[in-house]
Amino acid sequence: MSNLIEYISAGVMLLGAFVVLVAMIGMVRLPDLFCRSHALGKGLTLGLLILLFGLWLDPATNISGLKIIAAIFFQFVTLPVASHLLARLAYEKNLPRHTLRRTPQ
Amino acid sequence: MTALLINLAVAILLAALLLGFYRLARGPTAADRILAFDAVVLCAVALTALLSRQWQTDVYVELILIVSSLGFFSTVAFVFFLQRAMPYGGEDAEEIEKGEGRGK
Numbered sequence: 001m002s003n004l005i006e007y008i009s010a011g012v013m014l015l016g017a018f019v020v021l022v023a024m025i026g027m028v029r030l031p032d033l034f035c036r037s038h039a040l041g042k043g044l045t046l047g048l049l050i051l052l053f054g055l056w057l058d059p060a061t062n063i064s065g066l067k068i069i070a071a072i073f074f075q076f077v078t079l080p081v082a083s084h085l086l087a088r089l090a091y092e093k094n095l096p097r098h099t100l101r102r103t104p105q
Numbered sequence: 106m107t108a109l110l111i112n113l114a115v116a117i118l119l120a121a122l123l124l125g126f127y128r129l130a131r132g133p134t135a136a137d138r139i140l141a142f143d144a145v146v147l148c149a150v151a152l153t154a155l156l157s158r159q160w161q162t163d164v165y166v167e168l169i170l171i172v173s174s175l176g177f178f179s180t181v182a183f184v185f186f187l188q189r190a191m192p193y194g195g196e197d198a199e200e201i202e203k204g205e206g207r208g209k
Contacts (some may be wrong), residue, residue, distance in 0.1 A: 010110035013158060017114035017121075020151055024121035027128050027144055036128075036140055044147055052169075055154045060161040067166045074170060078177040079147070085184045086140050092188065095134055095195045 002059050009057040016051030023047055031098035033090040041083030048075050111159050118155065122148045134195050139183045146176030 023043025030036050049072055056068045125148055128141040150173045157165035 006107050007110075009158070010107040010114075013155065014110050014114045014117075017117040017151065017155070020148065021117050021121045021124075024124040024144060024148070027141065028124050033134065033136055033140065036137065040140055040144055044144060048147060048151060051151050051154055055158055055166075058158055058161075060158075060163070067163075067170070071166060071169050071173070075147075075173060078173070082143055082177055082180045083140070085181060086136055089184050089187060089191075090134075090136055093136075093191050093193055093195060095136060 005057060005059055009054050009059075012054030012057060013051050016047050016049075016054055019047035019050055020044060021047075033095055034087055035098065037083040037087040037090075040086075041080045045075060045079045048079070108159070111155060115152065115155050115159075118148055118152050122152070135187060135191065136184075139180055139187075143176055143180045146172065150176075 020043075023039050023046075026039035026043055027036055030039055052068055052072045052075070056065060056072075122145060125141055125145040129138055129145060132138045132141055150169050153165050153169050153172065157163065157169075
């Protein structure tokens, strides 16, 4: 039974790592700061939440369950705040923005 | 089997860390670099969680809390600094104005 929980925990952590990788690909590929802060505020938050949840499922770290829940809560609060602060800075300072390229007619 | 899954996750996170370093070196404005630095710190936090899983200890959970709060507070401090120091229109705006001799 605990063996099964270990497998599930490792699988969930692998899924979280994959979501983090997708968010970082978005960080490289997206065109301007607003889109990139979107990748940080949603993709990376989701990936870290899934990964820390996988750590919480692991039976070896059961003692520190409350601390892991505090870490999950902290990520969930601070990451969107950071991405929102950066997007607000970019809006106030009028940083260069991505515009759709129009085909010449 | 679980060790294989964890090693695969470590490899994926190292690839994500390299992508973050690419954006950190490349980013056109300072705000892009701050965003990329925050993302790199969070990838390091995820790697710490994987290490804690691999070595079956729970002493790294405090490290997760401390490192992620350090990344968050450095981001906030940089943003409050840049709100005063960054010129309107990004760093390139001043150079363009100087170059074309267009004073205020």
